[in-house]
Amino acid sequence: MNIIHQHIAQSLQLKVEQIKIVLQLFTEGATIPFIARYRKDTTGGLDEVQIQQIQDEHKRLTELEERRTFIIKTITEQGKMTDVLQAAIDAAESLNILEDIYLPYKPKRKTKAQTARENGLQPLADLVLAQDGTDVIAAAATYLNEQITTPEQALQGARDIIAEQINEDATTRAKMRKLFEDVAVFKSTVNPEKTTEAAKYKDYFDFSEPIHKIPSHRILAILRGFLEGYLRMEIAPAEEDALELLEQQWVKPLTPATDLVKKAARDAYRRLLQPSLETEYRNALKEKADEEAITVFAENLRQLLLSSPLGGKRLLAIDPGYRTGCKTVCLDEKGMLLHNDLIYIHEPNKLATSEATVRHLIAQYHLQAIAVGDGTAGRETEQFLKKLQLGLPMFLVNEDGASVYSASETAREEFPDHDVTVRGAVSIGRRLMDPLAELVKIDPKSIGVGQYQHDVNQTRLKEKLDATVVSCVNTVGVNLNTASKHLLS
Structure with a gap:
């Protein structure tokens, strides 16, 4: 019986057979959402969380066994392996313990x-x-x-x-x-040579907290300050x-x-x-x-992707701006671009023209709702539109990542004859119609999912966010007749 399968089963309190089946499905290319939804009968009803735990534990134990094999080989080649040492290596259950045993035999620079x-x-x-x-x-x-x-x-x-x-x-x-x-205790102090520049880290100029109590956001904040050279830190x-x-x-x-x-x-x-x-x-x-x-x-x-879609409504979508104006587009029920325009609601001498343009577009294209990007000038644009009493429902839409999409190859393929401002406004409107279908076109990291997203392990972040996208698509399902290639892929 595979020792790794046994360890996983014991640690997760599952049956060895369940572990074997899930790992076999992974080797065949199955995804976690697929296994959770369509292979419940063979896995014994495992859910996504349990399947993810199996995958993570298998990766950890595989890396541990590979390191154990390497250490045994290295020490044996040195002619220093003993029965006691072999037993200690075999019994090691973590990489830290394994590395402690290996330390005296590890090649090192001259000490x-x-x-x-x-x-x-x-x-x-x-x-x-x-x-x-x-x-x-x-x-x-x-x-x-x-x-x-x-x-x-x-x-x-x-x-x-x-x-x-x-x-x-x-x-x-x-x-x-x-x-x-x-x-x-996790301690941090200010770098005395950078006290002025380090002002944004003032909460950590003389900070200490036991390592078993310190929350993750403080750890990430202190590490950021440390890496930027503003803070000094010690754990001891x-x-x-x-x-x-x-x-x-x-x-x-x-x-x-x-x-x-x-x-x-x-x-x-x-x-x-x-x-x-x-x-x-x-x-x-x-x-x-x-x-x-x-x-x-x-x-x-997940919450962004699974936001309730407005559905097939004809939309006026606006990407707000100050100096460069507000890019305005009209979309049909399927999100196809009907028209684009530019209005200037922050210049007093152009307000009347902008108001007339909005009313004309709504009437000409029989628009049923309004989507306004929530970025720069978003609130001011919303207030301008409310004063017009247009009688249409209006929504502030999260526009994080819209600029990334607008400059992407995907956007160029969809709108080869339009510039990035038009593409960005279209993306805002489509997000209101069907958040999932539109947001899958964008790298999840560009959507703006958290304060410290650029400080965490980027490989692990990408894996988790990509898996979340797949999970959401599997949860909602797709219409093969209307789904884009991005949603299907």
Whole structure:
């Protein structure tokens, strides 16, 4: 029985057979909405959420097994594999644990400890770490050579070796990781060289919050400020707690070597352990914040796509503007362009002409409703139209992404003889008629689904938003006689 299938079944509390069937359907090219809707009889009634969980867990475990195989191969080729080490690698259930085990065997650029070993100081390091009462200063004098000319140099090299051993000890890293998990604090301070420019991040100039409490939007905000150079940040428990943990494991009291090992432990934490685990937790918190934000973005997109369509009404659609005027188009019941015009409602000497144009278009094309883009000048345009008392229902339409669509190849194919302003206004009108049919033409990321959408993992965001589009299309269904190629694809 496939071990990955077993793990997925256990973690999701499903049957192994359900896992096998879903993964087989994926290999055949089936999508999550298709499986959820049309293969309920074979999957045992799994819904979209469960099927997505199976896919995600399978990806995670597959990557874990690939990494496990690579690590076993690398250590075996080094001639350092033992039964105990093999058992530890086989038992590792996460990438973090696996990487901790691999760390001492991982090829790395030359370290202080490696230099010390090359200078013959490993036996001295072992003697110091044993803390068995030996006079380590006297012992250090016996390790002098061309590179090591004083006992102090020898003891410094021994401390470097011990610090690396502490850092690479899997048990130590597991305990320190648990400490981070329980009590680490996410801190941010302002970069003193950029205090004025950093004003928009003033809430984070002197900020701290436990990592298990900090919400995703704060994580993304602080990381943005950090990447822009306005903030400095740190993720760590209180240093005294971390050092106490190390001393309990590594330091024996009241020996000639005790102080040396304490210094090595402090160096291990400050130079190696803390930066390493800070990076690990920063990445983990970023990933968690990304997933939470992406879930919100996907739900926002779903609500936009599944907005109630106005249906087949003849529309006046307006893309508002100030200096360049308001691009105005007339659409028939199927969203086909009948006419386009330009009105200037923000220039007093052109108001009468603009009013006459609107009334004429409504009468000539028998228009039944009005769509107004909600961007720049949207509210002012809406107020202008209300004063005309046209007797038609009017709707403010989310115009995010309309400019992206208007300059796209799709828009050029649909309207080769019209410029981007006409295409944008048509898109606004069609969004009111049938949001799903129109919005599928646009990259979901361009629709404006959330505040931090440009800060999250873009690959994962695209995957989630694309999946949301597919899910919405499957939920609503399409009319094969009238659906566009974009909707069908």
